[in-house]
Structures are given as C-alpha cells and as structure tokens.
Amino acid sequence: MDRASDLTDAFVEVKFGTTTFKTDVYPKSLNPQWNSEWFKFEVDDEDLQDEPLQITVLDHDTYSANDAIGKVYIDIDPLLSSEAATVISGWFPIYDTIHGIRGEINVVIKVDLFNDLNRFRQSSCGVKFFCTTSVPKCYRAITIHGFVEELVVNEDPEYQWIDRIRTPRASNEARQRLISLMSGELQRKIGLKVLEMRGNAVVGYLQCFDLEGESGLVVRAIGTACTLDKISSASASLPACNSPSKEMKESPLVHPPSHGCRSTHNSPIHTAAGSRLTQNFSVSVPTLIYTGMRLLRHWGEAGHRQREQD
Numbered sequence: 001m002d003r004a005s006d007l008t009d010a011f012v013e014v015k016f017g018t019t020t021f022k023t024d025v026y027p028k029s030l031n032p033q034w035n036s037e038w039f040k041f042e043v044d045d046e047d048l049q050d051e052p053l054q055i056t057v058l059d060h061d062t063y064s065a066n067d068a069i070g071k072v073y074i075d076i077d078p079l080l081s082s083e084a085a086t087v088i089s090g091w092f093p094i095y096d097t098i099h100g101i102r103g104e105i106n107v108v109i110k111v112d113l114f115n116d117l118n119r120f121r122q123s124s125c126g127v128k129f130f131c132t133t134s135v136p137k138c139y140r141a142i143t144i145h146g147f148v149e150e151l152v153v154n155e156d157p158e159y160q161w162i163d164r165i166r167t168p169r170a171s172n173e174a175r176q177r178l179i180s181l182m183s184g185e186l187q188r189k190i191g192l193k194v195l196e197m198r199g200n201a202v203v204g205y206l207q208c209f210d211l212e213g214e215s216g217l218v219v220r221a222i223g224t225a226c227t228l229d230k231i232s233s234a235s236a237s238l239p240a241c242n243s244p245s246k247e248m249k250e251s252p253l254v255h256p257p258s259h260g261c262r263s264t265h266n267s268p269i270h271t272a273a274g275s276r277l278t279q280n281f282s283v284s285v286p287t288l289i290y291t292g293m294r295l296l297r298h299w300g301e302a303g304h305r306q307r308e309q310d
Contacts, residue, residue, distance in 0.1 A: 008032075009060040010069065012105075016041045016053050025060045038110075045113075046123040048076050049191075050184040054177070057094050057105060068169060070094035070102040073180055077187070079111040080125040086111050097172035124191020128201040128228065135203060138231055145197040145225040150189045152182050155216045175217075179209065182219045190221050199225040 010032045011025045021039040026032030043051075052073040059067040072092045079086060088109040094102045135141045157163065157174035166174075186207065194202055202223035210218040 006030075008069070011058055011060055013056040013058065014039050014053070015056070017043060017047060017051055044123070045080060045125050046188065048080065049123055049125070049188040050181055052076070052177075052180045052184065053109065055092075055105065055107065057103075068096065070096040070099075071173065072105060072107070073176075074107065074109065075184070076109065076111060077184065079109075080113070086113075096169070097176065098169050124188050124195055126200060127191035127194050129187065129191075129205045129223070130201065130203050131205050133204045135226070135228065139201075139228040140231055141226055142229050143199070143227040145194070145199045145227065147222070148190055148193045148197075148202065148225045149220070149222045150186055150193065151218060151220040152186045152189070153216055153218050154178060154182055156211065156213070159214050159216075178217065179219075182217065183207065186219050186221050190223065194225040197225045199227045201226045201228040203228075 007028045007030060009025050009027045010029070012023045012034065014021045014023075019041055023034040023036050026034060052075055055072040055074070057069040057071070059069055061067060072094060074088065074092065076088075079088065088107070091104045091106050094105050096102050130136055157178055158171055163171050190202060190205075194200070203226050205221065205223040207219065207221045210220070212218055
C-alpha cells in the first residue's frame with residue numbers, strides 16, 4: 001500500500017496445483033476491477049478433490065518484494081456432480097493469517113466434466129457427505145452399509161527446519177494449505193470406501209484435526225456409509241432439505257453466508273452428488289470480472305478496522 005495515498009497497485013495470482021496465472025496490475029485503487037480472459041486448468045478429478053483453488057491478492061512494488069494482501073481458498077469438490085450446478089459465483093473474504101480479513105473479492109468459477117469409465121480411478125466423485133446424524137428429509141435411505149473411518153498423517157510445517165528462516169506469514173500459510181490438502185484427501189479416501197460398499201453417501205460425517213507437535217498433523221474422519229435416494233417434489237410434498245450439506249442444483253452459491261472460503265478450519269461438510277465418473281475436466285476461472293475488492297485502510301488492529309467506502 002502507498003502510505004501517502006492509502007491506495008494499492010493490486011493484482012491477483014490464481015493457482016491450482018503447480019499452475020499459476022496472474023492478472024494485470026490495477027494501479028492506485030482500493031476497488032480494482034480486472035477484465036482479463038478466463039484462466040483455464042485441465043486436471044484429473046482426483047487432484048480436484050484434494051486441491052483447493054488458491055487466489056492470492058498482492059500489492060505490486062517495483063523496487064522491492066510484492067506485499068501480500070490476503071488469500072482465498074475455494075473447494076471445487078461440490079461441483080463434481082451431474083446433479084450440481086457447474087458454477088460458483090459470489091463474494092469471498094480476503095484473509096491474511098497475520099492481520100485477519102483485509103477485504104472482499106468477487107469470483108466466478110466454472111467446471112466442465114468429461115465422462116470416464118475407468119474402474120481403477122482413485123477419485124470418489126459422486127459421493128454425498130452430510131454431517132447430520134440422521135438421513136436428510138429430502139432423501140430416503142435405501143441401504144445402510146455400515147461404519148467407515150480413515151486417517152491421514154503428515155508433517156507439521158511449523159516443526160520443519162525451514163520454519164526457522166521463513167516469515168511467520170509463510171509458516172502460517174504452509175500449515176493452512178497442508179490442512180486444506182489433508183482434508184480433501186481424507187474425504188476422497190472415505191468416499192472410495194463408500195463406493196467399495198456400493199454406497200453413494202456418508203451420513204454423520206465427522207472430521208477432526210490433532211496437532212501433535214513434532215509428531216505431525218493427524219486428521220481423522222468417521223461416518224456411516226449409506227445408499228440414499230433423493231425424494232422428488234412430485235412424489236412427495238416434504239419440507240425443503242434442511243441438511244447442512246446444500247444441494248448445488250438448488251443454489252449455485254456453494255458458500256454459506258460467511259462467504260464460504262476454504263480456510264484453515266475446514267468444515268466437515270462437502271457436497272458432491274450424482275453418479276458421473278470423471279477423469280479429466282477443465283476449471284475455468286474468470287479473472288474476477290467485477291472484483292470490487294474493498295481493502296481496509298487499517299491493516300492491523302482488528303477491533304478498529306473500517307471499510308473503505310466505494
């Protein structure tokens with residue numbers, strides 16, 4: 001940020017896996033708008049289940065390193081379904097691990113699926129996850145297959161040797177990204193077990209993280225594998241589904257009122273419905289067609305932040 005004018009030369013990095021795209025720099029503004037071409041990624045569905053889409057907002061500096069404004073992690077897994085909507089659109093909070101929420105950013109994400117009947121695939125697309133301990137009212141249980149569990153272990157970045165020389169922000173972001181990856185991997189493995197049981201859903205899904213110091217990070221998940229059938233409105237007049245797991249076809253916004261960005265503390269609820277088998281697909285991300293990002297003048301002192309009026 002330019003301390004004299006309190007304005008930024010903002011640009012955005014859009015990253016998925018090892019592929020990164022950048023927008024142009026929007027000079028001297030707290031309300032930048034980028035109208036670039038769509039950024040397209042072609043990846044396997046297994047990677048899409050594990051990896052979040054990472055959006056980083058930066059302040060360009062000509063003579064020194066670019067200043068970090070904040071990041072957004074978006075889970076694409078809810079779009080991996082023939083029943084679900086194929087677009088995520090809305091405002092997401094820009095979060096910095098040191099200063100907290102720094103503003104908001106508008107993002108549109110589109111997924112195109114390609115059919116594949118590979119029976120040796122390692123993805124679990126089509127499995128629905130519900131944290132509720134009972135079958136949602138908009139579904140009926142056909143078969144209860146039984147208990148499923150899984151755990152994933154990894155090294156804690158904050159206990160690696162490189163943590164002694166990197167900045168606190170870099171250390172926080174490394175742990176944040178790892179937790180996000182572990183959460184996606186765990187859900188995919190649980191889904192594979194459900195598919196082996198010939199089920200299509202998990203009810204009572206619970207995911208817990210353990211920070212075990214030098215021993216590493218451990219994430220565990222449990223649930224009940226079921227075969228569920230959705231009740232159509234024509235066959236039964238039931239109340240709208242009140243499950244915390246939203247149906248993407250009914251609402252294209254996959255995020256809750258808090259904007260639903262994927263953060264360090266991942267919600268155990270991830271929606272993925274349908275039976276389409278996928279191996280490859282493309283993710284198209286417009287460069288924030290109308291971003292309207294509202295940055296905050298006061299970068300610190302969370303209790304006294306004020307939004308810059310558009």
